[in-house]
Amino acid sequence: MPELPEVETTLRGIKEYVEKQQIIKVVIRKRTLRWPIDLEMESHLQNATVLQVTRRAKYLLFSTDKGTFIFHLGMTGRIGILNKPLPPKKHDHVDILFANKLILRFTDARRFGAFLWTAENVYNHYLIKSLGIEPLSVQFSGRYLKKISENKNIAIKRFIMDSKKVVGVGNIYAAEALFLANIHPLTPVKNLSLTQLTKLVKTIKVVLKNAIITGGTTLKDYLNHEGKKGYFYLHLKVYGRAGKPCVKCGHILTKLCIANRSTVYCKACQTLL
DNA sequence: CAGAATACCTGCGGGC
DNA sequence: TGCCCGCAGGTATTCT
Numbered sequence: 001m002p003e004l005p006e007v008e009t010t011l012r013g014i015k016e017y018v019e020k021q022q023i024i025k026v027v028i029r030k031r032t033l034r035w036p037i038d039l040e041m042e043s044h045l046q047n048a049t050v051l052q053v054t055r056r057a058k059y060l061l062f063s064t065d066k067g068t069f070i071f072h073l074g075m076t077g078r079i080g081i082l083n084k085p086l087p088p089k090k091h092d093h094v095d096i097l098f099a100n101k102l103i104l105r106f107t108d109a110r111r112f113g114a115f116l117w118t119a120e121n122v123y124n125h126y127l128i129k130s131l132g133i134e135p136l137s138v139q140f141s142g143r144y145l146k147k148i149s150e151n152k153n154i155a156i157k158r159f160i161m162d163s164k165k166v167v168g169v170g171n172i173y174a175a176e177a178l179f180l181a182n183i184h185p186l187t188p189v190k191n192l193s194l195t196q197l198t199k200l201v202k203t204i205k206v207v208l209k210n211a212i213i214t215g216g217t218t219l220k221d222y223l224n225h226e227g228k229k230g231y232f233y234l235h236l237k238v239y240g241r242a243g244k245p246c247v248k249c250g251h252i253l254t255k256l257c258i259a260n261r262s263t264v265y266c267k268a269c270q271t272l273l
Numbered sequence: 274c275a276g277a278a279t280a281c282c283t284g285c286g287g288g289c
Numbered sequence: 290t291g292c293c294c295g296c297a298g299g300t301a302t303t304c305t
Contacts (some may be wrong), residue, residue, distance in 0.1 A: 002298060002299090003298055003299090006298075026274095034281070034299090058299080058300095067304095072283095072300095073298090073299090074298090074299060074300090075282090075283095075297070075298055075299055076282090076283080076284090076297085076298080092289045109282080109283050109284065110281085110283050110284085110299095111281080111282055111283080111298080112281065112282070112299060113299090127301085152275080152276095152277085153276085154275075154276065155298085158276085158277095161299095161300095163299090163300070170298060170299070171297090171298065172298065173298095178304085180280095193284080211290085217298075219297075219298065220284090220298090221284090221297085221298075222298070257274095259278085260277095260278080260279090261276075261297095261299095262296080271278085
């Protein structure tokens with residue numbers, strides 16, 4: 001999926017079209033996403049007005065006058081805004097029709113995504129409540145990482161990808177940030193100094209911000225709300241570059257598997273502590 | 274308890 | 290051309 005920059009790009013792209021708009025109709029063609037879609041979803045959303053769209057981690061939160069609906073894009077999810085009712089394709093699972101005639105269409109081939117409803121405060125929702133801090137917030141600092149990593153043996157790559165610690169750092173950007181910070185992805189977190197963790201936090205923020213600016217990373221599936229690609233893939237230094245030379249030192253980049261996710265790094269630039 | 278493995282699902286590219 | 294394998298941006302749940 002979409003990692004955080006792709007979700008943020010989607011948010012910015014759709015916000016103006018759906019906020020303050022009343023929902024006229026909801027069409028659900030496939031209910032079996034990561035969790036089955038609430039059988040009452042259509043009636044919950046009928047005539048509801050979207051007040052605001054925000055993002056928490058990789059969840060898109062649509063607050064309405066009746067409650068909040070939530071989209072998660074999983075690995076292959078996408079939200080598009082249509083200005084006319086195009087015939088649905090195979091993986092177009094949800095359409096939300098608005099009073100302004102626009103249609104929000106959710107597409108997701110692998111169906112790891114989610115479409116949820118809560119009438120309560122969305123921040124009390126069990127999936128949202130337990131999330132770690134936002135990576136672009138001031139709370140996310142080297143000091144914070146140092147504090148929560150004392151005596152922990154877990155590999156730094158897994159650690160920064162753990163959404164209970166910090167949200168929104170996915171496989172691509174984790175690899176990129178570790179490379180920029182010269183940290184080997186398998187380094188046990190307890191071995192990293194405050195200085196190194198501070199540098200890592202900085203590179204995570206830079207990578208995420210740059211990816212947002214360039215509209216996210218398109219590898220194969222990801223397209224923004226207008227069906228356009230993101231261009232951060234042009235900036236990738238290690239992800240998808242195994243066997244090619246390191247942009248810093250020329251060493252051939254190595255690929256390994258951490259927690260079943262492929263990881264590319266430079267043996268010369270990223271030393272194991 | 275921490276940390277690792279598994280599960281969900283479809284599509285695509287590469288090798289034969 | 291077609292089949293089989295491995296791999297893909299996530300993350301809750303189950304295991305050791």
